[in-house]
Amino acid sequence: MITVENLTKSFQGVSALNGVTLDVEAGTVLGVVGPSGAGKSTLARCVALLERPDSGAIRVDGTDITALDGSALRAARRQIGVVPQGDSLLRQRTAAGNIALPLESAGVPGPQRRSRVGELLDLVGLTDKAAAYPDQLSGGQRQRIAVARALAANPSVLLADEPTSALDPETTGSVLTVLDRARAELGVTVLVVTHDMGVVRKICDDVAVLEQGRVVEHGKVLDLVGEAGSRTSSALLPAVDLNPINESSYDRVADVVLVGFAAVGALLPEASHRFGVELNIVGGGLTRLGETPVARFRLGLNGERSDSALEWIGEAGGAVQRSLKGPQGVAA
Amino acid sequence: MRSATPWPDVVGYLVEATGETLYMVGVSTVIATAFGVPLGVWLQLTAKGGLRPNPAAHRVLGFITDLGRSMPFIVLLVALTSVTRLIVGGSIGSTAVIVPLAVGAIPFVGRLVQNILSEVHVTVVEAAVTTGASTLRIVRSVLIRESLPALINAIGVTVIALIGYSAMAGVIGGGGLGDLAIREGYQRFNDRILWSTVAWLAVLTTLIQLGFTRAARASDRRRHASV
Numbered sequence: 041m042i043t044v045e046n047l048t049k050s051f052q053g054v055s056a057l058n059g060v061t062l063d064v065e066a067g068t069v070l071g072v073v074g075p076s077g078a079g080k081s082t083l084a085r086c087v088a089l090l091e092r093p094d095s096g097a098i099r100v101d102g103t104d105i106t107a108l109d110g111s112a113l114r115a116a117r118r119q120i121g122v123v124p125q126g127d128s129l130l131r132q133r134t135a136a137g138n139i140a141l142p143l144e145s146a147g148v149p150g151p152q153r154r155s156r157v158g159e160l161l162d163l164v165g166l167t168d169k170a171a172a173y174p175d176q177l178s179g180g181q182r183q184r185i186a187v188a189r190a191l192a193a194n195p196s197v198l199l200a201d202e203p204t205s206a207l208d209p210e211t212t213g214s215v216l217t218v219l220d221r222a223r224a225e226l227g228v229t230v231l232v233v234t235h236d237m238g239v240v241r242k243i244c245d246d247v248a249v250l251e252q253g254r255v256v257e258h259g260k261v262l263d264l265v266g267e268a269g270s271r272t273s274s275a276l277l278p279a280v281d282l283n284p285i286n287e288s289s290y291d292r293v294a295d296v297v298l299v300g301f302a303a304v305g306a307l308l309p310e311a312s313h314r315f316g317v318e319l320n321i322v323g324g325g326l327t328r329l330g331e332t333p334v335a336r337f338r339l340g341l342n343g344e345r346s347d348s349a350l351e352w353i354g355e356a357g358g359a360v361q362r363s364l365k366g367p368q369g370v371a372a
Numbered sequence: 373m374r375s376a377t378p379w380p381d382v383v384g385y386l387v388e389a390t391g392e393t394l395y396m397v398g399v400s401t402v403i404a405t406a407f408g409v410p411l412g413v414w415l416q417l418t419a420k421g422g423l424r425p426n427p428a429a430h431r432v433l434g435f436i437t438d439l440g441r442s443m444p445f446i447v448l449l450v451a452l453t454s455v456t457r458l459i460v461g462g463s464i465g466s467t468a469v470i471v472p473l474a475v476g477a478i479p480f481v482g483r484l485v486q487n488i489l490s491e492v493h494v495t496v497v498e499a500a501v502t503t504g505a506s507t508l509r510i511v512r513s514v515l516i517r518e519s520l521p522a523l524i525n526a527i528g529v530t531v532i533a534l535i536g537y538s539a540m541a542g543v544i545g546g547g548g549l550g551d552l553a554i555r556e557g558y559q560r561f562n563d564r565i566l567w568s569t570v571a572w573l574a575v576l577t578t579l580i581q582l583g584f585t586r587a588a589r590a591s592d593r594r595r596h597a598s599v
C-alpha cells in the first residue's frame with residue numbers, strides 16, 4: 041500500500057510536481073502516464089528515495105518515508121524495489137551476482153542469498169542465465185534481471201520507470217509478464233511509469249494521468265474507460281468513427297462501452313430482444329484490458345423503444361457514452 | 373678515448389641500476405596508489421552529481437590536486453628535500469627519491485582515478501543506491517569493481533611515468549637506469565652504456581606495460597565470459 045500526498049518538487053524554481061496525490065492499493069498495479077515533461081520520472085525518483093520532495097508525504101504502509109536519513113533511509117530503500125530507466129546492471133557481475141546485490145546490502149548470509157537468487161531467477165524465467173554477464177543478455181533479459189534484483193530483498197513496493205521503453209513489442213510482453221507475476225505471486229504493490237498506454241492496457245489495475253506536475257485523471261482503468269471523454273478511454277478503446285455511417289437510416293445512433301464477458305456477450309442481444317428494437321453495430325470493436333474483454337461500439341438503433349433500450353443498457357452496466365442522434369447519453 | 377666497457381661490466385651496471393629503479397618506482401607506486409585512489413574516490417564522491425556532493429570541499433581539494441600535478445618533478449625533488457629528510461632520515465639516495473616521486477604521483481593518480489570512476493553510469497550507481505547499499509559498499513562493489521580494468525591500466529600508466537621521473541633521481545644521488553644513462557653513458561661519452569641502457573629501458577617499460585594490460589584483462593569479467 042502506497043500513498044502519495046500533495047507532493048511538490050521544483051528544480052531551480054521550475055515546478056516539476058505540483059501537488060500530486062495518489063494511492064496504490066496493496067497488491068495492485070498503478071500505471072503513471074502523461075506527456076514528456078509531465079513529471080513522471082520526478083515522481084518515480086521521489087518514491088525511489090533518490091530525490092527529496094519539497095513538500096508532501098509518501099507513505100508506504102502508513103509510514104512517511106520522505107524525511108528519513110542514514111540507516112533508516114537505507115532500510116526504507118530496501119522496502120521499495122526499483123527498476124530504473126535504462127541499463128542499470130553491474131557489467132562486471134553475472135546475472136545472479138546482480139540479483140544478490142540488495143541481499144548483500146541487507147546483510148543476508150551467503151547460503152540464504154544463493155537460494156533466494158535461485159527463486160528470483162526462476163520467477164523471471166532466467167534460471168539458465170544465472171552465470172551470464174549483462175553483455176551476453178538481450179535487452180529484455182537484462183530488464184528481467186533488473187526486476188529480479190528489485191524484488192530480491194522482499195520489498196512491499198515495486199517501482200519501475202519506463203521498464204519497456206527501449207524494447208520491441210515481443211520483449212516488452214516478457215517484461216510485463218514478469219511485473220504481473222510479481223504482483224500475483226509475491227503480492228507486491230507495483231507502480232509503473234510509462235509513456236506507453238500498451239503497458240496500462242496489459243497490466244495496470246489503476247491509472248494516473250499526469251500533466252504539468254498534476255494528476256488530471258486517476259482511478260480504476262475499467263471505470264475510467266466507461267467515462268465519456270476520459271483520457272484513458274480515448275487512449276485504450278477502439279475507435280468508433282473509422283467508417284462514416286448514414287445516420288439517417290437509424291432512429292438513434294449512440295456509443296456504448298461494455299466491460300466484462302457478460303456485458304460484451306449478452307447485453308446487446310438482450311436489449312434488442314426486450315425492447316423489440318433493431319440494433320446494429322456500425323463501428324468500434326472489441327479489445328482486452330488485462331484479462332477483461334472490453335468493447336466500444338457505435339450502435340445504430342431502429343424502433344419505437346430505442347431510447348428505452350439505450351437506457352436499459354446503461355442500467356444493466358453498459359456505459360452509453362454519447363448519443364449522436366437523439367437525447368444526450370446517460371453514463372451508467 | 374678509453375676502450376669500451378666490457379660487456380659483463382655493462383650487465384653489472386644494468387642489473388644494479390634496474391634494482392634501484394624498481395625499488396624507487398615500486399615503493400612510490402604503492403604509496404601513490406594507497407593515497408591516490410582514496411583521493412580520486414573522494415573527488416568523485418564530492419563532485420556535482422556524485423554520491424556526496426560537496427562543491428566547496430571538491431573545489432578546494434581539486435585545486436590542490438591540480439596544483440600538485442602541474443609542479444615539475446625536478447622542482448618537487450629539490451623543494452621537498454627537508455620533508456624527505458624528516459621522513460626517511462636523509463636527503464640523498466634511492467630511498468630519499470621515493471618521497472618526491474610518491475608525492476608527485478598522488479595527484480596524478482587521484483585525477484586518473486576520478487576520471488575513471490566518473491565513467492560508471494549514473495543509472496548503475498543509483499540502482500545500487502536504491503538497494504539500500506551504504507556509500508562504502510557502493511564505492512567498493514560498484515565504483516571500483518566496475519572500473520577495475522581501467523584502474524589497473526591507470527596504475528600501469530603511473531608506473532611508466534614514474535620510471536621516467538626517476539631518471540632525474542641522479543640529482544640527489546638516487547641512482548637507477550636514467551641516472552646510469554645520463555651520468556655513465558651520456559656525460560662520459562660511453563656509447564655502449566648509453567645505448568644498452570636505452571634499449572633495456574625500452575624492453576623493461578614494454579614488459580611492464582604488457583604485464584598491466586594482462587592484469588587489467590584478467591580482472592575484466594566480461595572478457596572471461598566471451599571466450
Ligand SMILES: Nc1ncnc2c1ncn2[C@@H]1O[C@H](COP(=O)(O)OP(=O)(O)OP(=O)(O)O)[C@@H](O)[C@H]1O
Pocket residue numbers: 051052054055056074075076077078079080081082083235
Ligand atoms: N534534475 C533536474 N534539474 C532540473 N530540472 C529537472 C530535473 N529533473 C526534471 N526536471 C524538470 O522537471 C520537469 C519534469 O521532468 P520529468 O523528467 O519528471 O518528466 P517526465 O514526465 O518523466 O518526462 P519524460 O516522459 O520525457 O521522461 C521537466 O520540466 C524537467 O525539465
Ligand SMILES: [Mg+2]
Pocket residue numbers: 080081082
Ligand atoms: Mg521520464
